[in-house]
Amino acid sequence: MALQIYNTLTGNKEEFVPVEPGRVKMYVCGITVYDLCHIGHARSAIVFDVICRFLTSLGYQVFYVRNFTDIDDKILRRAAAEGVDYRRVSERFIRAFHEDMQSLGLLPPALEPLATEHIPEMIEIVRRLVEKGVAYKAGTDVYFGVELFSGYGKLSGRELEDMVAGARVEVDENKRNPMDFVLWKGSKPGEPAWESPWGPGRPGWHIECSAMARKYLGAPFDIHGGGKDLVFPHHENEIAQAEAAFDAPFARYWVHNGFVNIDNEKMSKSLGNFITIRDVLDSVHPESLRLFVISKHYRSPVDFSDETVGEAERGLERLYSTLEAATQRSANGRNDDYPDEILKKQDVELFEKLESLPALFSEAMNNDFNTAQAVGYIFALQRNLQRFLDKFGRKNLKGPCARLAALSADCLQKHCQVMGLLMVDPEVFFERQRTLKLKTTGMSEDEVRDLIERRHKARIEKDFAEADRIRKQLEEKRIQLEDFPEGTKWRVGLQP
RNA sequence: GGCGGCAUACCCAAGUGGCAAGGGAGCGGUCUGCAAAACCGUUAUACAGCGGUUCAAAUCCGCUUGCCGCCUCCA
Numbered sequence: 001m002a003l004q005i006y007n008t009l010t011g012n013k014e015e016f017v018p019v020e021p022g023r024v025k026m027y028v029c030g031i032t033v034y035d036l037c038h039i040g041h042a043r044s045a046i047v048f049d050v051i052c053r054f055l056t057s058l059g060y061q062v063f064y065v066r067n068f069t070d071i072d073d074k075i076l077r078r079a080a081a082e083g084v085d086y087r088r089v090s091e092r093f094i095r096a097f098h099e100d101m102q103s104l105g106l107l108p109p110a111l112e113p114l115a116t117e118h119i120p121e122m123i124e125i126v127r128r129l130v131e132k133g134v135a136y137k138a139g140t141d142v143y144f145g146v147e148l149f150s151g152y153g154k155l156s157g158r159e160l161e162d163m164v165a166g167a168r169v170e171v172d173e174n175k176r177n178p179m180d181f182v183l184w185k186g187s188k189p190g191e192p193a194w195e196s197p198w199g200p201g202r203p204g205w206h207i208e209c210s211a212m213a214r215k216y217l218g219a220p221f222d223i224h225g226g227g228k229d230l231v232f233p234h235h236e237n238e239i240a241q242a243e244a245a246f247d248a249p250f251a252r253y254w255v256h257n258g259f260v261n262i263d264n265e266k267m268s269k270s271l272g273n274f275i276t277i278r279d280v281l282d283s284v285h286p287e288s289l290r291l292f293v294i295s296k297h298y299r300s301p302v303d304f305s306d307e308t309v310g311e312a313e314r315g316l317e318r319l320y321s322t323l324e325a326a327t328q329r330s331a332n333g334r335n336d337d338y339p340d341e342i343l344k345k346q347d348v349e350l351f352e353k354l355e356s357l358p359a360l361f362s363e364a365m366n367n368d369f370n371t372a373q374a375v376g377y378i379f380a381l382q383r384n385l386q387r388f389l390d391k392f393g394r395k396n397l398k399g400p401c402a403r404l405a406a407l408s409a410d411c412l413q414k415h416c417q418v419m420g421l422l423m424v425d426p427e428v429f430f431e432r433q434r435t436l437k438l439k440t441t442g443m444s445e446d447e448v449r450d451l452i453e454r455r456h457k458a459r460i461e462k463d464f465a466e467a468d469r470i471r472k473q474l475e476e477k478r479i480q481l482e483d484f485p486e487g488t489k490w491r492v493g494l495q496p
Numbered sequence: 497g498g499c500g501g502c503a504u505a506c507c508c509a510a511g512u513g514g515c516a517a518g519g520g521a522g523c524g525g526u527c528u529g530c531a532a533a534a535c536c537g538u539u540a541u542a543c544a545g546c547g548g549u550u551c552a553a554a555u556c557c558g559c560u561u562g563c564c565g566c567c568u569c570c571a
Contacts, residue, residue, distance in 0.1 A: 011500095031571075044571040074569070156566075162498040163567055205569090227571025228501095234570090257571070258501090264563075268570055295519070296509065300502080301564070308508060311520040318519090321533080364510090373510050376518035383518090383535095390535050393527090464529055471531070482532050491532085 003058065003366045005223075006299065008231060008254040009155055013368055016253065018222050024060045025217040026052065027251070029209060029226035029234065030112070032069040033093035034078050037100050038274035039289070039304055040260040040267050044227050046290050047257045047298045047369075049106045050419050051225075054365050057418045064109040065216050067209060068094055071116050071202055076191060086192055090116075100277040104286045105420060111216055115208035119194045122203045122211045126183045126196075128245040138174035140186020142198050144237070146179045149244045155254060156232035181237055183207055206237035213251070214242060224251035228258055228299075258301045267304070275304070283440055285433055287421055288313040294371035294419055310494045315379070317433070317491075319416065322386045324426030326409035329389060333402030343404045347391075350384040354408050357381050361415050371419060381412055394485065430491070437492030441477045448479060452488050455481070 003016040018024050028048045031041060048064075055062050070090035079086040101108070115122075126142055129135035134148045146152045146160060153159055164178055182204040187193035193200035213221060219242070226235065235254065242250040259266050267274045280289060292312035296302045344351040357377055364373035385408045389397075397405050416422035424432075438445060451470050458466040471481055478493040 029571080032569085038571085040571045042571090047571095072569090156499080158499055158567070229566070229570050232499095232566065233568090259565075259571075261564085266565070266570090270569065291519095292508095300509095303508085307520090311508060314521095315519050318534095325534090370510075373517070376510060379518050387535065459529085462529080468530060475531090480532055483528080483530095484533095489533095 001363055001366050004368055005253050005255060006368045007252075008235075008256050011157065014253070016222075018060070019218075019220060019252065022059070022061060024055050024062045024223065025221040026055075026062060026064050026223040026225065027209070027213040027217055027221060028064070028066045028109075028224075029230055030066045030068050031093075031097060032072050032074060033090045033097065034072070034074040035093060035269065036096055036276045036278065038260075038267060038269070038276050039280055040227065040274070042100070042104060042277045042280075042289065043260050043293050043302065044225075044257050045101060045104060045106055046293045046420070048225050048255075049104075050294060050371060051223075051255070051369055052107055053418050053420060054369065063217070064107075065111045065113065065213065066109040067212050068097075068112060068114050069205070069208060070094070070114050071192065072205060100281075103281050104277065104289070105423060113212045113216065115203065115212075118208060118211050118215065119203065121215055122207045123184075123194075123196050125207060125211055125214075125241060125245045126198075126203075129183065129241065130197075132244065134244045135183055136176065137198055138176075140199055140201065141174060141182050142184040143175055143180040144183050144241060144244075145176060146181070146240065147177050149240045151243060152179075152240050153236065155236045155239055158232070181206065181233065183241070206234055207241060209234075210238045210242040210245075210250070213238075214246070219246060220249040220252050222251070223253045223255055225255040225257070228256045231256055257298045261301050261303045262305075264303060266301075280309075283436055284309055284313065285316070285429070285436060287423065287429075288316050290420055291316045291375070294421075295375055297372050298369060306494075313494070316421070317430075318386075319378075319382055319412070319422060320426045320429045322382050322389070323409055323413055323422060324430075325389050326385055326405045326412075327426070329392075329396045330402040330405040330409065332396060333398050333400075334406035336399065336403050338400045338403055342400045343407070346401050346404045347384075347388045350381075350388045350404065350408060353381045353384045354404075354411055357411055357415060361418075365418075374415070374419065378412065378415055381408065385409065385412065434490070434492060437478075441479060441492060443477050443479065448474065448490060452481065452490065456488065 004013040005016045006013045026048075028044075031037060052062050052064050068090070071086070075086050075089050079089045082089065126135060129144060130137070130142065135142055135144050153163075160177070160179060184196060184198055184201050185204060186199055186201045191202070193202060213224070224235065239250050261267060262273050262275070265271070265273065288309060289312075292309045293302070295312060360377045361374050364370045364377065367373070385405065388408075389405060392401070396402075413422045435445075438448070451474055455467045455470040458464070458470065474481060474490070480491050480493050482489045482491070
């Protein structure tokens with residue numbers, strides 16, 4: 001089955017056909033840089049990261065652009081509050097954003113253009129709109145006349161009359177229609193300003209995306225993405241500006257991700273119930289957060305809590321644990337070659353899961369990026385692989401068994417990596433996991449090691465009462481010991 | 497007031513006409529000095545309620561109830 005994408009513009013899943021064969025041009029609305037990012041931003045970034053990785057895995061060359069809106073009222077307000085130039089604010093949060101995205105393990109876009117570096121392009125669009133009579137100057141501002149663009153409302157699926165009837169529109173005497181929106185804002189004294197045919201000012205909110213998307217991706221380009229809340233007015237207005245200015249379709253597939261909720265309520269800066277990315281990553285591995293996000297379909301809302309993220313974390317540990325065991329124990333013979341019939345004989349069910357995963361995975365992902373279903377198939381392979389390993393106790397595998405386990409582990413990892421999971425060596429993962437979790441227990445690694453050593457001595461002396469006392473002492477700090485022939489490992493359990 | 501979405505086991509969650517994926521948690525067992533992890537078994541005659549279409553519906557249609565989002569800055 002070919003890739004189907006749900007298109008907000010039509011309200012249907014549609015077969016994806018790129019404008020240019022073999023290439024995908026994708027524009028995702030980035031952030032307005034006036035504060036730290038929260039996990040809603042993380043979800044959006046992860047969703048489009050997975051889309052980008054999957055498209056790449058299909059063989060497309062993906063040209064991914066994600067902008068920064070670095071001039072806006074909120075930035076100016078914050079700069080004023082701090083008594084600094086607005087650029088100090090935007091630069092600081094761009095840096096923070098990059099740190100967050102890197103922590104999340106996201107592929108960097110090909111381009112990250114800044115609004116303030118594209119003022120001439122924006123002025124050009126406004127100029128065209130004014131020339132065509134679709135925009136008008138009122139006072140020191142220039143507005144887009146929504147009634148003058150026949151397609152207005154096609155993305156969000158609403159009629160102008162209905163929106164006006166909603167009555168929650170700001171009163172502005174300059175506007176001819178209450179739904180008209182500003183393209184160019186005359187600057188007030190002390191505000192940053194650029195010269196324009198309408199006097200000194202700065203661009204309105206939506207225009208930068210129309211300008212930058214067109215400049216770097218042409219028209220129409222393939223995928224335009226962002227959070228659901230951008231459908232209206234941001235994306236609706238982008239379409240209106242771009243299509244009215246150039247008389248050409250703007251973007252083909254509009255992809256919008258659902259929100260992150262806290263206690264079943266939308267998380268947002270305005271509600272003040274938001275959790276920043278760095279707060280979460282302080283105690284949660286980025287891949288745990290990623291698995292949490294992709295365990296649900298991207299268009300549905302998702303409820304964030306320590307519990308739901310904890311579940312994802314347990315699942316991820318399982319994946320890594322199986323990967324580690326399979327890799328280590330199949331080292332002898334992983335490169336030997338055997339005919340399929342021989343491999344199949346070692347474990348029919350595992351062999352069949354291994355054989356079928358690629359097709360099932362593609363089918364799920366081709367169906368509007370159904371990562372939740374894809375994850376389900378991956379766990380099915382994981383379970384069969386772990387079961388197969390367990391059949392041999394703790395022994396290393398040899399011959400066709402080793403080969404089958406190695407192929408399964410590779411398959412597992414390969415498909416996970418399309419979604420940005422299992423990106424590091426299991427040992428590195430577990431080490432990081434311990435460090436992250438240990439912080440929440442108030443114990444140091446040396447203390448833990450010391451106690452383990454003392455317990456080890458007690459066990460040699462068959463002083464099991466003392467050994468169990470130490471185990472219990474550690475368990476009270478949520479540190480769980482696991483005895484292996486080669487030594488004792490430990491892990492930190494979830495917070496209650 | 498307008499527009500849209502959602503309702504699947506204890507929790508999370510996939511499933512758009514043909515025997516209800518997957519994860520977490522629980523319970524019983526195997527393993528273990530004791531554990532943990534892992535594995536095995538087990539947990540929805542049933543998909544908010546009612547009615548309809550169909551040989552066949554969680555899936556399509558209608559109504560009802562409940563929750564959420566957008567219409568204002570927001571990923």
